[in-house]
Amino acid sequence: MVKAVVLGAAGGIGQPLALLLKANPLVTELGLFDIVNTPGVAADLSHISTPAKVEGYLPPDDGLKKALTGADIVVIPAGVPRKPGMTRDDLFKINAGIVRDLATGIATTAPKAFVLVISNPVNSTVPIVAEVFKKHGVFDAKRLFGVTTLDVVRASTFVAEVLGDLSAAPSVTVPVVGGHSGVTIIPLLSQSSKPLPSGFASDKLEALTKRVQFGGDEVVKAKDGAGSATLSMAYAGAEFASKVLRALKGEKGIVAPSYVHLSAEKASGDALKKEIGKELEYFSAPIELGPEGVVSIRPLGTLTDYEKGLLSAAIPELETNIEKGVSFIGNSKL
Template sequence: MVKAVVLGAAGGIGQPLALLLKANPLIDELGLFDIVNTPGVAADLSHISTPAKVEGYLPPDDGLKKALTGSDIIVIPAGVPRKPGMTRDDLFKINAGIVRDLATGIATTAPKAFILVISNPVNSTVPIVAEVLKQHGVFDPKRLFGVTTLDVVRASTFVSEIVGDLSLAPKVVVPVVGGHSGLTIVPLLSQSSHALPASFSKDQLQALTTRIQFGGDEVVKAKDGAGSATLSMAYAGAEFAVKVIRAIKGETGIVAPSYVHLSADKASGDALKKEIGTEVEYFSAPVLIGTEGVVEIKPLGTLTEFEKGLVAAAIPELEESISKGTLFITASKL
């Protein structure tokens, strides 16, 4: 039996994410929580002819606790979406408190669950969840993941467009490392499973890299104030969640990039720190996932000079974001 929970299930990401999870036969029970409309979303989904039982909860009457009870995997897309002109720092001010409160509920009700954080800015919200769990004495870095899958999905799609065959998109694999915002997103295009054309210039490589890094801005602008990347993020979140569920069920060899605390596997985490030349605590890298969560953090491999420059540029922003998330909890405690 697998119970999946979506926190923020009535939102722009939460609803399509819940739909995709309801459609997956690996899930037996689906718990939904949000501050409005969750019972209606649950009722709607419950009419779909797939096995998962769906329950929706609101804050009154211990709704969060009821949603979380018995959960195996918790996906958190809760928070406000990014609007035109809004930076991820602007998002932080609003979403940090939301994530903190949800993390407190997880710490007290479902401390052993696998936690997948989608709420932006991920570079900061994952450290917020970690610090809350630490305060409650239940932090297990092997079970906490920042979902960076959308960056991978975008890279795969954009490369298949350049190759000239969108039917390849599900097969194209491009490792994307670093973090999940702007310059911290580092696509390792030299390691793409499908090579870029030999004629691909340096300027074209830079343009493709920038498009992957700032793909979210492309969507925000196209929606003209009506939202952000909700549908593609829901797809990416479901893809990663299902990989974790497959690992929980005992499938071996599942590797996916994710933003994790590098103590999740100390030996490989320390090796990665040495590889990137920093003592940063969190980093997105290909992760081997097993029944207990993170098994191994894979090395980045051979990087081009261009990619080494991207990693170097990502580190300062990454360190600042991590510190901001950590201090949001630790400084407020003081």
């Protein structure tokens, strides 16, 4: 029996994410929570002929606690999407409080659950969840993940487009490390499982890198103010959740990218800090998953000079983002 919970289940990411989890045969119970419309979303999903029992809750009558009771995995897409002209600072001010309150609910009701954070800005919201858990004495770095899978999905798709063969996209693997916004997103294109064409021009490499880093802007612009990356994010979130669920069931050798606290596995986390040359608390890297969560944090491998430059540019931004999340809880009353 596996219970998955989606917090923010009636939103643009939450609904398609809940649909994909309902379709996942590893899920036997699906708890949905949001501030509006959740019972309707649950009723709609409950008609789908897959094993998962679905229940939806609203805030009244301890709805958050009811949704979280017995949870094995909690996915958090809650919050507002980024709109045209909205900075990540604007986004932070709104979403930080939402994530803090949901994290408090998890800490008190389902402290052993795997927690997958989608709510942006992930570089700051994951530290918010960690700090809330620390205040409640339930922090386990092995079970807290920032979902960065969309960056990998985009990199795979865009490389397949460059190669002129979209059918290859599912088999293209590009490690994407660092963080989950703008310049903190570092696609290691030199390590793509299907190499870029020989002699790929440096200006094209830079354009491809920027497309991976700022793919979200491409979607916001295309939706003309009507939304952000919801469907692709739901797909990426469900893909990562599926890997966590498979590892929970005992499948070995599952590796997926994630933004984690580097104490999740001390030896490999310390090795990664040496590799990046900085004492960062959080970083996104390929993670080996197991029944207890993080088994090991994989090294970055050999970087090109261009990729080393991307890493240098990412670190100061990451430091600022992490501190913003930690400080928010330090200054908050829980």
